[in-house]
Amino acid sequence: GYRSRAAYKLKQLDDxxxxxxxxxxxxxxxAAPGGWLQVAAENVGxxxxxIGVDLQRIKPFDDEALNERVETVRGDMTxxxxxERVIDAAxxxxxxxxxDMAPNMSGEYSLDQARSLHLARQAFETALxxxxxxxxxxxxxxxxxxxxxxxxxxEEEFRYVRATSPKASRDESSEIYFVGKGRxxxxxxxxx
Ligand code: SAM
Numbered sequence: 099g100y101r102s103r104a105a106y107k108l109k110q111l112d113d114x115x116x117x118x119x120x121x122x123x124x125x126x127x128x129a130a131p132g133g134w135l136q137v138a139a140e141n142v143g144x145x146x147x148x149i150g151v152d153l154q155r156i157k158p159f160d161d162e163a164l165n166e167r168v169e170t171v172r173g174d175m176t177x178x179x180x181x182e183r184v185i186d187a188a189x190x191x192x193x194x195x196x197x198d199m200a201p202n203m204s205g206e207y208s209l210d211q212a213r214s215l216h217l218a219r220q221a222f223e224t225a226l227x228x229x230x231x232x233x234x235x236x237x238x239x240x241x242x243x244x245x246x247x248x249x250x251x252x253e254e255e256f257r258y259v260r261a262t263s264p265k266a267s268r269d270e271s272s273e274i275y276f277v278g279k280g281r282x283x284x285x286x287x288x289x290x
Contacts, residue, residue, distance in 0.1 A: 102133030104198055104281040107275070108191075108236075109137055112266040116232040121145040125184060125228060127175055128199030128238075130154035138196070139164040149187045151175060175199065175220050183223065191230035193261050197221035197237045200273075211242035211272070214284045222252060225278075235278035242272075252278050 103159070112118050118141040129150030131134050136159065138148045149169045150156050156170045173180030199221060201213035206215055216257065218239040225235045239245055253259045256278035263274050 100133045100136050101131045105133030105137050107198075107264040108134045108196065111236055111262060111275055111277060112137070112141065114262065115236075115260065115279060117194050117196065117236055117277065117279075118142060119193070122147075122194060123188060123190075124148045124194045124196065125188060125192050125224070126150045127172070127195065127197035127224065128152055128217070130156050132156050132159070134198055135159075135168055136164060139167045142167060146248060149184060149192075150230075151180065151184055176225065177219070181224055181227065185227060188228055192228045192233060193230060194234045194236070195221065195225040196220070196235075197228055198223075199210045200238065200240075207240075207272070208242070211240040213275075214238070214240035215242070215244055218248060222248075226255065227279075229281045231281055231283065235281070237276050238273055238276075239276065240272045241274055244269060245274075249276060252276055253281055256280055257282065 115257055117122055120143040122142045124138045126138055126148055130152035135148055135150045142148060147167055149173045152175055153174055155172055159165050171183050199217040204212055218237045220255045221237045250259050257280035261274050267272050
């Protein structure tokens with residue numbers, strides 16, 4: 099079984115948009131407790147790699163075959179040093195960056211929404227640092243002010259962007275996922 103109900107959201111997104119393929123290198127932001135990691139590790143197969151990042155520790159999986167494909171980084175994605183560790187772990191351009199990051203809920207929607215958008219923008223920056231040409235990006239954001247502007251920024255970097263709310267998340271009605279398909283330009287590598 100999966101560690102989180104969220105696992106089914108990534109399954110649905112991937113069924114619709116094919117973001118994770120066999121042999122891929124995938125970076126999963128906000129990965130704890132690890133449901134998306136399980137789905138991603140299954141889909142990349144034995145030749146693939148998934149790097150999971152979270153503030154929280156991610157426990158190893160019972161399935162050794164999955165553990166062999168998964169690397170975890172514990173840290174805060176709003177900090178440069180965490181981003182640098184993720185870039186090191188990736189060791190080069192990656193095929194997909196997926197982010198299910200969400201803030202700790204304060205209960206005040208406007209605050210939670212602003213924090214969610216900030217995390218989504220951090221994920222986008224990381225995607226621009228890491229994604230190979232043609233690579234895909236998935237990001238969660240809570241609906242609200244400035245989300246359309248964020249979408250427009252993502253649209254500039256990908257062939258197309260689709261907004262979806264997977265069935266598995268309809269009861270959390272404020273969240274949507276943007277899927278950016280096919281990064282247009284190659285990343286600038288250190289030294290270029
Ligand atoms: N996709 C996960 C799964 O399937 O198990 C569930 C992710 S949960 C909805 C959101 C996660 O984002 C939390 O584990 C939280 O710790 C993480 N998160 C929030 N802010 C973060 C940050 N600044 N850096 C890294 N992770 C963060």
